[in-house]
Amino acid sequence: MFNLTRRQFLQYSGAAGAALGTTGLAGIASAQEPLKIGVVYVSPIADIGWTKQHSLGVDAIKAEFGDKVALTVIDNIFMPQDAERVFRELAASGNQLVFGTSFSHGTPMQKVAPRFPKVAFEHCSGIVHLANLGTFEAKYYEGTFVAGAAGAHMSKAGKIGFIGGFPIPDIVGPANALLLGAQSVNPDATCNAIFLNSWFDPGKEKEAANTLLSQGCDVICSMTDTATGVQVAGEGGAWSIGYASDMAKFGSGKQLTAFTLDWSSDYVGAAKGVAAGTWKPEARWDGLAGGVVKMAPYNEAIPADVITKLKQLEADIGSGKIHPYAGELKDQDGNVKVAAGSVLADADIRGMNWFVKGMIGKLG
Template identity: 85%
Template sequence: MNRPTRRQFLQYTGAAAAALGTGGLVGPARAEEPLKIGVVYVSPIAEIGWTKQHSLAVDAVKAELGDKVSFTVIENIFMPQDAERVFRELASSGNRLIFGTSFSHGTPLQKVSPRFPKVAFEHCSGIVHRANLGSFEAKYYEGCFVAGASGAHMSKSNKIGFIGGFPIPDIVGPANALLLGAQSVNPDITCNAIFLNSWFDPGKEKEAVNTLVSQGCDVICSMTDTATGVQVAGEKGAWSIGYASDMAKFGGGKQLTAFTLDWSSDYLRAAKGVLAGDWKSEVRWDGLAAGVVKMAPYNEAIPAETIAKLKQLEADIGSGKVHPYAGEIKDQAGNVKVAAGSVLSDSDIRGMNWFVKGMIGKLS
C-alpha cells in the first residue's frame, strides 16, 4: 500500500497538474490490472480511533481481494482546500474508487466528483449524493444509547459527561442518545456537554475531562479521534466510554464499554461493485444489526445481571423492538420534540441540532 506524505502529495506538479485541467476520465482497467483505490484520512493513523477503524477496513479489502486491488492512502487531510486538491489528484491518477472519510471532506468531494463521472466516490458521513457520489454512515446513536445505560448503572453522582469534536448532527445526536440511554435507567440523570471544535486535540480534551470531573460527572464519553478522554477519566477515577475503537487498554480499568465502528462491509461492497462493473451510488446507514456498530466487552466491574440486560438492549435495538429516539422526548427548554408513541424520523435524527432535556451545555 502506497502511503505518500501530505507534503509530498500536495507538491505534485507537471503532468498531474495538466491532468487536473482536463478532468481526465478514467476508463475501465484491463483485466490484469488491479483496481486502484484512493483513501483520504482526516487524521494520522493511530493505534486506535476513527482513522484507525477506516484503516482496518482497508486491510479487510486487501485481505479478501488481494492483488485485485491497489491502494493509495493519504493521511491527515482536514482542510477543505487541501482535500479538494488531493481528491482531484487521486481521480486524475487512475484511481477508479475514492473514499473520503470525514464530514469535512464533503464540499471538496461535491466539487471534484462532477469532473470525474467515471470515478466512483464514497463519502463517510456524507449528506450530498450524485450519480457517482455515494455515502455511508453509522447509527452511532444506537451504541451511545446502550453505553449511556451502562453509565447510569454505574454512576453515583447521577451526572455523566460528553465531549464532542464539533456540534454537528453526527455528534449532537449521539450525545442526546447517551443521555436518553442513561435516563432509561435513571430518569434523574443529567449530562454536561463540551465541544472542542477539533477532532484531534489531546490538550483541549484533557482540559475538558478535568472540567467535567470537577462538575461532578463520574462517567465520561468522548467522541474524538484520541484515547485522551478514556485515559484522563481513568486517571481521575471516573468511568469512561470509548468511541470508534475499544480503548480499554488506555482506561486504567475504568472503561465501561465502547461503541466501536467496523466499516469493512462498506469498503468491500464498494470495491466489489466497481470490480464487477455494477457499483451504484447509495445512501447506507447501518448500526448494531448490520455490525457496523459494535459494543466492546463490558467492564467486569458491572454486575453480571446488568451486563445481561445491556446485551438484551443491544439485541432489542438491533431488532427494532427498542428505538433510542422513541417519544416522549423534550428539548432543553421543555418543548415536546417527539410525542409519546412516536419515533423521531431518520431525516430528523440525521439533522439533529438541539439538545434533549437534561443536557447541560450549548451547541457551540
C-alpha cells in the same frame, strides 16, 4: 498496499508518469488488471481513533481482494483546498473507486466527481449525493444509547459527563442518546455537556474532563479523536466510555465499554460493487444491526446480569424493537418534540440541534 504521505505521492505520481512515458502502454496490456482504489485520510493513522478505524476498513478490502486490488492511500489531508487536488489526481491516475473519509472532504469531492463520471466516489459522513458520489455514515446514537445505559447502571451520582468537538448534529444527537440510554435505566439521570469548539486539542480535553469530574460526574464519554477523556476519567477514579476505537488500555481499568466503528462492510461493499460493475451511489447509514457500530467488550466490573441486559439492548436496537429516539421526548424546556408512540424521523436525527430534557448545557 502503498502508504504514502502527500509529498511522496506527488513524487511517485511524477515518477509513474515518467515511467509510463518511457515504457509506453505495455503495462496496460497485462491481462488481469487489478481494481485500483484510492483512499484519502484526514489525519495520520494512529493506534486508535477515527482514521485508524478507516484503515481497518481498507485492510478489509485488501483481505477480500488480495492482489486483485491496487490501493493508494494518502493521509493527513484535512484542508479542502489540498483535498481537491488530491482527489483529482487520484481520479486522473486511473483509480476506479475513491474514498473520502472526512466531512471536510465533501466540497472537494462534489467538485471533482462530476469531471470523472466513470469513477465511483464514496464519502464517509457526507450528506450530498451525485450520480457517482455515494455516502456512508454510522448511527453513533445507537452506540451511545447502550453506553449510556451501561453508565447509568454503574454510576452512583446519576451524572454523566459528555465532551464533544463542536455542537453539530452529528455530536449533539449521540450526546442526547447517551442520556436517553442512561434515563432508560435511571429516569433521574442527567448529563453535563462540554464542547471544545476544536476537533483536536488534548490539553483542553483534559481540562474539560477534569471540569466534569469536579462537578460530580462519575461517567465520562468523550467523542473526540484522542484517548485523553478516557485517561483523565480513569486517573480521577471515574468510569469512562470510549469512542471510535476500544480505548480500554488508557482507562486505568475503568472504561465501561466503547462504541467503536467498523467500516469494513462499507469499504468492501463498495469495492465489490465497482468490481462487478453494479456500484450505485447510495446513502448507507448503519448501526448496531449492520455491524458498523460495535460495542467494545464490557468492563469486568459490570455485573454479569447487567451485561446480559446490555447485550439484549444491543440486539433490540439492532432489530428495531427499541429505538433510541422513541417518544415521548421532551427538549430542555419541557416541550414535547416526539409524541409517545412515535419515533424521531431520520432526517430529524441527522439534523438534531436541540438537547433532550436532562441535558445540562446550552446550544447556540
